[in-house]
Amino acid sequence: MHSESLGQKGKAIIFSAPSGAGKTTIVHRLLQELDELEFSISATSREARNVERDGKDYYYLSVEEFKKKIANNEFVEWEEVYQNQFYGTLQAEVERIWSNGKHVIFDVDVVGGLNLKKHFTEKALSVFVKPPSIDSLKLRLQNRKTETEESIKKRLDKSAREMAYASSFDYILINDKLEVACNEAIGVVKEFLSEG
Numbered sequence: 001m002h003s004e005s006l007g008q009k010g011k012a013i014i015f016s017a018p019s020g021a022g023k024t025t026i027v028h029r030l031l032q033e034l035d036e037l038e039f040s041i042s043a044t045s046r047e048a049r050n051v052e053r054d055g056k057d058y059y060y061l062s063v064e065e066f067k068k069k070i071a072n073n074e075f076v077e078w079e080e081v082y083q084n085q086f087y088g089t090l091q092a093e094v095e096r097i098w099s100n101g102k103h104v105i106f107d108v109d110v111v112g113g114l115n116l117k118k119h120f121t122e123k124a125l126s127v128f129v130k131p132p133s134i135d136s137l138k139l140r141l142q143n144r145k146t147e148t149e150e151s152i153k154k155r156l157d158k159s160a161r162e163m164a165y166a167s168s169f170d171y172i173l174i175n176d177k178l179e180v181a182c183n184e185a186i187g188v189v190k191e192f193l194s195e196g
Helices: 023-033 063-071 091-099 110-123 134-144 149-163 178-194
Strands: 012-016 037-039 075-082 085-090 103-108 124-130 171-174
Touching: 012 023, 012 110, 012 178, 023 037, 023 103, 023 178, 063 075, 063 085, 075 091, 075 110, 085 091, 085 103, 085 110, 091 103, 103 110, 110 124, 124 178, 134 149, 171 178
Parallel strands: 012 103, 012 124, 037 103, 124 171
Antiparallel strands: 075 085
């Protein structure tokens, strides 16, 4: 189903970034500040972590259910991040948000962000959240204290590759000081939503 057939009821705001750049914090702030936005809950085939809830954090599907939805063209975009670990955006989720009279906001990885931008074309604003440097990213990941040195190295290698795509996005937001970045994001999104 191509985006024109969705009736284009709303717009799509896409935030992507390397892991640890702060995109999720910025998206949460946008949701607090701008009532016209609603968060798009992604689908995944991975197991829920103990604090996560189905329909709030993700829509949890089995690998078989996920593959069936792919075959039925039920995703706006999807990817297999690791073997049999799928993530994607359900068309029904976007429709649900638009039918509520809201604009949809996405918090996705860089590949997902580029796929969404391609799908929604001029109805989308794609924002790449960029850390001031790879060193600052390393520090943020270490300060989370949820990662091993090995997983931090893996994330940083992936981040370096993802940074190369920054120029493919509509807007590059450098997250050096969180408060400044949040205010800048609010301004950019408000301006986009006020356009025709």
